[in-house]
Amino acid sequence: MSLRELKVCLLGDTGVGKSSIVWRFVEDSFDPNINPTIGASFMTKTVQYQNELHKFLIWDTAGQERFRALAPMYYRGSAAAIIVYDITKEDSFQTLKNWVKELRQHGPPNIVVAIAGNKCDLTDAREVPEKDAKDYADSIHAIFVETSAKNAININEVFIEISKRIPVVEATGASSGKGFKLGRQASESRRTCC
Amino acid sequence: MALQGSEELGEQVEEPEDLDDQDASSISPAEEITLPPGPGGDEESEEALLLPWDRFSAWLHCICVVGFDLELGQAVEVIYPHHSKLSEKEKTSICYLSFPDSNSGCLGDTQFCFRFRQGSNRKSSLGCFLETADRDAPPCLKREQGHYYGYVYFRQVRDKSLKRGYFQKSLVLISKLPYVTFFHSLLKIMAPEYFEKQEPCLEAACNDIDRWPTPHPGRILTLPIMGVVLKIRIPTCYDKPGTSQLVHSAQSDSLVSIVLPTIHEVDLFRCFYPVFFHIQMLWELVLLGEALVVMAPSPAESSDTVLALVSCISPLRYGSDFRPYFTIHDSEFKEYTTRTQAPPSVILGVTNPFFAKTLQHWPHIIRIGDMKQAGEMAKQMKVKKLKNLKTLDSKPGVYTAYKPYLNKDEDIIKQLQKGVQQKRPSAAQNAILRRYFLELTQSFIIPLERYVASLMPLQKTISPWKSPPQLRPFIQQDFMRTLEKAGPQLTSRLKGDWIGLYRHFLKSPNFDGWFRNRRREMTQKLEALHLEALCEEDLQQRIQKHTEVEAVDLVLKLKDKLTQAEREQLPLRPGTITKLRSHIDAVILALPEDLQGILHKPPTP
Numbered sequence: 001m002s003l004r005e006l007k008v009c010l011l012g013d014t015g016v017g018k019s020s021i022v023w024r025f026v027e028d029s030f031d032p033n034i035n036p037t038i039g040a041s042f043m044t045k046t047v048q049y050q051n052e053l054h055k056f057l058i059w060d061t062a063g064q065e066r067f068r069a070l071a072p073m074y075y076r077g078s079a080a081a082i083i084v085y086d087i088t089k090e091d092s093f094q095t096l097k098n099w100v101k102e103l104r105q106h107g108p109p110n111i112v113v114a115i116a117g118n119k120c121d122l123t124d125a126r127e128v129p130e131k132d133a134k135d136y137a138d139s140i141h142a143i144f145v146e147t148s149a150k151n152a153i154n155i156n157e158v159f160i161e162i163s164k165r166i167p168v169v170e171a172t173g174a175s176s177g178k179g180f181k182l183g184r185q186a187s188e189s190r191r192t193c194c
Numbered sequence: 195m196a197l198q199g200s201e202e203l204g205e206q207v208e209e210p211e212d213l214d215d216q217d218a219s220s221i222s223p224a225e226e227i228t229l230p231p232g233p234g235g236d237e238e239s240e241e242a243l244l245l246p247w248d249r250f251s252a253w254l255h256c257i258c259v260v261g262f263d264l265e266l267g268q269a270v271e272v273i274y275p276h277h278s279k280l281s282e283k284e285k286t287s288i289c290y291l292s293f294p295d296s297n298s299g300c301l302g303d304t305q306f307c308f309r310f311r312q313g314s315n316r317k318s319s320l321g322c323f324l325e326t327a328d329r330d331a332p333p334c335l336k337r338e339q340g341h342y343y344g345y346v347y348f349r350q351v352r353d354k355s356l357k358r359g360y361f362q363k364s365l366v367l368i369s370k371l372p373y374v375t376f377f378h379s380l381l382k383i384m385a386p387e388y389f390e391k392q393e394p395c396l397e398a399a400c401n402d403i404d405r406w407p408t409p410h411p412g413r414i415l416t417l418p419i420m421g422v423v424l425k426i427r428i429p430t431c432y433d434k435p436g437t438s439q440l441v442h443s444a445q446s447d448s449l450v451s452i453v454l455p456t457i458h459e460v461d462l463f464r465c466f467y468p469v470f471f472h473i474q475m476l477w478e479l480v481l482l483g484e485a486l487v488v489m490a491p492s493p494a495e496s497s498d499t500v501l502a503l504v505s506c507i508s509p510l511r512y513g514s515d516f517r518p519y520f521t522i523h524d525s526e527f528k529e530y531t532t533r534t535q536a537p538p539s540v541i542l543g544v545t546n547p548f549f550a551k552t553l554q555h556w557p558h559i560i561r562i563g564d565m566k567q568a569g570e571m572a573k574q575m576k577v578k579k580l581k582n583l584k585t586l587d588s589k590p591g592v593y594t595a596y597k598p599y600l601n602k603d604e605d606i607i608k609q610l611q612k613g614v615q616q617k618r619p620s621a622a623q624n625a626i627l628r629r630y631f632l633e634l635t636q637s638f639i640i641p642l643e644r645y646v647a648s649l650m651p652l653q654k655t656i657s658p659w660k661s662p663p664q665l666r667p668f669i670q671q672d673f674m675r676t677l678e679k680a681g682p683q684l685t686s687r688l689k690g691d692w693i694g695l696y697r698h699f700l701k702s703p704n705f706d707g708w709f710r711n712r713r714r715e716m717t718q719k720l721e722a723l724h725l726e727a728l729c730e731e732d733l734q735q736r737i738q739k740h741t742e743v744e745a746v747d748l749v750l751k752l753k754d755k756l757t758q759a760e761r762e763q764l765p766l767r768p769g770t771i772t773k774l775r776s777h778i779d780a781v782i783l784a785l786p787e788d789l790q791g792i793l794h795k796p797p798t799p
Contacts, residue, residue, distance in 0.1 A: 007450045009421075039398020041405070042418035057423055057450065062398075069391045070398055073421035077449025 003046070003053040006166060008159075009074040011099045012084035013092040014063030017118040020149035021084060022060045025159060030150050037062040040074055049163035056159065072106060080112040080162045085133075087117045087146060088125040093133065100140055112165045114143035114158050121148040247275060250404040252324060255342060255368040256280065257396060259388075260292040262362045268293050271363075274396045280368075281313040283525060284342075290523035292346050292364040294493050295546045301350055303386075305378050306493035307501070308344045308519040311526065329763060330411040332431045333511035333711060335458060338370040341515075345369070345377040346493075347385035363389065371409060374501055376426055376457035383422055395420070423451040429458075435509045435632055458505075462631070463610070463623040465502035468562045470610065472592045473506075474603055477631060478695065479558055479596065481507050481638070483514050483702040485537035487553050489544055490562040493519045496543030499562055503541055506631045510639060513707030516541040522548055539703050563590035599698070600690035606630050637686035638695070639708075644680060645673045646712050653723065658731050662724035665716055668709065670700060722764040725755055729773040734780055745785060749793050752778050 010018040019034050019041065026043045039062055046055040059074040061067070075081055083099045085092040096115065103111060115137045117128060130146055137144030143161045147154040256278035261271045268289040273280060280288070291308040294300045328336050345367040353361040365385040367377050388395045402419045409415070411430040416423055466473050479486055480503050488503070490496035497518030504512040517524070520542040524530075530538055531552045544553075553559070606627075613623045651663040674693060682692050699705050737745045756774055759766060782793045 005423075005450055007421075007447075038401040039394070040402075040421070042402065042423070044416075057418075059418075059421055066394050067398065070387075070394060070420075073387060076421060077447055 001048075001051060001053055002169075003055055004166075004169065005055050005057055006079040006162075007057045007059065007077050008080045008082065008162065009040075009059045009061060009071075009078045010082045010084060011061055011071065011075070011103075012063055013086070013089070013095040014065075016063065016084045016086040016089070016092050017149050018063060018082075018084050019060050021082070021116065021118060021147060021155055021158075022058055024149040024152055024155045026058070028152070030152075032150070036064060039067055039070060045159075047159065047163065049160075049166075052168075054163050054166065071102070075103060075107050075111070078108060078111055079166055080114060081107065082114045082116055082158060082162075083142075084116045084118050085128065086119050087128045087130075087133075088119055088122050090127040093128045097136070100142075112143070112162055113140065114145070114162055116154075116158055117144075117146040118149060120146035120153060121151045244408075247277075247404060249406055249408060250275065250400060252327075252408040253369065253371065253403055253406060255370065257400065258288055258292070258364075258366040258368060259396075260289055260364040260366060262293070262358065264357055272393070272396070274400055284310070284313045286523070287525060288344060288366060288368070290521050291344055291519060292366045293348065293362070295519075295521045295544075300348065300492055300494075301352075304346075304348045304350075304492065304494050305381060306346050306348070306497040306519055307374060307377075308346065308493075308497065309338075309341050309515075309517055310344065310524070312340050312342055324408075326763065327408055327410045330430045330432070332411075332429055332433070332435075332509060333708075334505070334508050335372060335411070335429060336511075338372065342368050342370060343372060343374075343377075345374070345381055347381040348493075349385070349389055365389070373409075373428070373457040375459060376424075376454060379424065379452070379454055380419065383420055383424075387420055422449065425451060425453045426457050435636075459628070460498060460501045460505060461620060461624045462502050462506065462627045464620055465498045466627065468590050469560055469592055471607060473627070473631075474600065474606075474634075475592070475594075475596065475598045476503060476560070477506050477634060478598050478600065479594075480504065480512065480541070481510070481635075481695075481702075481704060482698050483512075483539040483704050484558055484596070485539060485556055486541045486558045486560065487544060487549065487556050488542065488560045488562060489549060491545065493543075493545055495562050496545055499560065500541050500543035507635050507704070508632070510635055510704060511707060511711075512541075513703040514539040514541070518543050520544050522546055522552075557594060558596060559593040561590045561593065598690070599695035600688050600692070603630075603688055634686065634688070637682040637684075637688075638692075638699075640685060641677055641681050642673070642696075642708075643712075645676050646709070646716075650716055651720070656720070656723050656727050658724070658728040662720045665713060665720070670697075673700075718762055718764050721758070721762075722766045722770075725759060725764065725774065726767055726770055728752075728755070729770055729777065733777050734784060737781055737784060742785065742789070745781060746789065746793070749778060749781050749785075752781070 010022060012018055014036065019037055020030060022041075022043055023029055023031065023034070026045045037060060040059045043058045043060065044055060045058070046053050048054075059078075061071060061074050081099075081103055083096050083103075085096040100113065103113065115133065117130065117133050133146075134144050143158065143165065145154045145158055145161070147158065149155060257272075257274045258270050258280075259272040259274075260268055263269045270280075270285050270289055287310045291310060294304070324337060331337075346364050347366075348362075348364040350360055350362045352359065365381065365388050367381060369377065371377075384395075384399050388399075399420055403417075406417050407413070407415050409428055411428040412432075414425060414427050416425055418424075466476070469476065486503065488496050488499045490499060500516055500518040504516050515526075515538070517526075517540070520530075521527075521544070530540060530542065533555055537553075537556050542549075542553075609626060610623060612618075613626070646668065649666040649668065651666065655663045674696070677693065677696070682688075733748070737748065740748075752774060756771070756778065758764070759771060759774070782790055785793070
């Protein structure tokens with residue numbers, strides 16, 4: 001079985017729960033009083049996908065504005081980006097759209113994009129309708145899930161979906177991160193969205 | 195065994211995961227790989243005790259940004275983390291040493307390193323912890339005691355918006371660790387980002403470093419920094435010298451992860467290229483701790499050459515002071531350049547033309563031309579007479595009156611020359627040269643090792659009831675006599691005055707440092723053997739025949755032994771300490787109750 005390192009970055013507004021998602025995925029724990037991230041924090045987790053081991057090198061970036069300019073260091077070379085918004089904050093969904101634009105302009109051409117609407121346990125306070133987000137995700141051919149790091153909903157699923165979209169390495173041993181192009185996606189993956 | 199270990203580790207870089215694990219998704223994110231556990235292996239629990247900034251401090255003292263102020267000149271603009279302590283004197287040193295000395299036209303980005311004396315004695319709260327980690331490091335990779343290294347990334351670019359017309363700034367890492375290649379690679383990642391993105395970038399980098407595992411020899415360390423993962427392995431003193439430790443994995447994207455094959459080795463061939471014909475003589479000069487100065491056109495070339503010199507006698511540790519880049523502003527300038535006494539045993543790298551005059555009286559001077567104008571090598575065959583060195587405009591070469599003890603090895607020169615003609619890759623040339631130096635140094639040092647090992651008292655002279663026997667003294671004549679039969683001729687075909695070389699070496703600081711280190715190791719071994727012998731005794735039975743006073747005396751002595759064993763980390767067989775503790779307890783329990791109470795009390799510090 002071969003091991004592949006896949007760089008994954010998490011992007012999104014401050015406080016939407018990027019670190020909580022990573023903590024839930026890696027450590028399977030949740031801390032409501034997590035400190036704001038400085039720069040970015042790094043964690044890894046290896047999962048089996050078919051005949052490969054996917055080792056996710058996860059860069060969980062800071063959402064605070066003063067670290068905004070550092071983002072390219074983290075999405076550079078990434079095989080996938082998980083852009084997170086908070087379903088109870090309309091603003092955070094707007095920020096997400098800006099991240100998509102930035103990735104399109106400056107990100108790796110084949111990066112796999114996943115959109116995670118976090119805090120889906122707080123339905124009473126919902127501001128972003130699931131359908132709007134899903135339509136948007138479909139329009140850019142991104143993976144879409146609503147998640148709750150707190151209740152461990154759909155966290156592993158995001159990463160499984162990412163694994164599915166990471167193309168198998170060719171025999172030539174080409175580098176990782178050959179994903180689907182933003183905006184131009186194979187029809188097969190479109191089916192999984194609908 | 196060490197070799198086997200390293201091969202295993204080499205493979206594990208590519209597949210660090212435990213593939214036998216059924217549930218692959220549950221593999222922990224922390225994946226430092228440990229060597230077979232050495233003595234006292236509780237590192238993981240120790241790491242858990244580390245406080246914020248402890249991990250950072252284990253790698254770096256601080257990070258400085260040095261800029262140029264039109265009124266003040268060079269100034270430290272930022273020190274990160276803000277609580278790091280630097281004396282004014284240290285700051286001044288860092289300021290001068292972080293910029294090219296003269297207008298050497300370093301346009302663009304330059305990397306070099308310097309070394310400076312630690313101003314005040316600052317005791318790290320981590321001291322004990324770091325010593326444990328340092329114990330397994332080879333001598334030349336141990337943490338510096340009284341000096342800091344400064345690793346510099348200097349940028350100078352035209353900028354019309356600035357009054358001076360230029361942007362000039364250095365990002366400097368201050369550390370006690372001599373991992374020159376590692377820190378240069380680190381700066382190559384950090385500095386360009388910093389110059390663009392300023393402080394948040396430093397904050398992020400420091401935060402990354404503060405979550406690194408501590409620099410522990412023998413493990414493969416995964417070091418995330420600013421979006422990239424660096425993988426390194428710090429060699430141990432048990433490795434077979436000259437074996438490469440990490441292998442590049444086939445699939446590697448430098449934006450994702452970077453495997454550094456070495457953390458400290460400089461490219462010897464590139465550094466020695468301008469003075470290539472004299473490498474063997476330079477090896478002797480370094481081995482003997484002779485005063486050497488490298489005059490180079492830029493700090494990068496001066497520091498590379500000095501580092502190459504210092505490392506050419508590896509695995510021996512160069513015992514004297516060395517300054518990869520030294521300026522007229524250095525606090526040791528007077529001390530090192532005075533004419534009232536013989537030049538000190540140091541190696542200096544300088545770029546300021548002023549030194550050509552100041553150090554005119556030095557016995558050995560290496561002049562390096564611009565390394566970019568290569569191909570001149572073949573002409574510089576002859577060693578130049580010192581009187582010919584007048585100014586920095588003098589021709590490149592080695593200026594000395596020194597007559598090497600050993601005959602010149604023409605084979606290595608030919609081999610390397612052939613490599614140049616055939617355009618052999620620099621890495622291969624470097625490997626050839628490195629191996630050559632290693633074999634030469636080993637041929638030289640093995641007879642000494644063998645003789646010193648014979649100074650160890652026989653095991654049977656160790657008695658638990660007497661103090662441990664003393665090492666026999668080093669007697670030069672005795673050693674010289676061993677050379678006839680077991681000298682370097684066994685491993686080296688080089689002829690020449692080996693005896694003369696040894697005689698000279700025995701007076702040098704390098705011998706002093708080497709012997710002191712050996713003696714300490716052997717004394718500790720003796721202490722350990724003694725303690726083990728003591729633990730094998732039936733102490734209770736013995737106590738029964740003795741008075742109370744003698745029993746108390748024994749307890750106190752044993753307690754001393756215990757403290758010593760723990761403090762010095764004696765190389766004991768596993769379980770000895772536990773055994774000793776239970777012995778102590780047993781003897782105490784055999785005493786009257788009032789005494790028991792007193793003796794059980796932990797010793798007051």
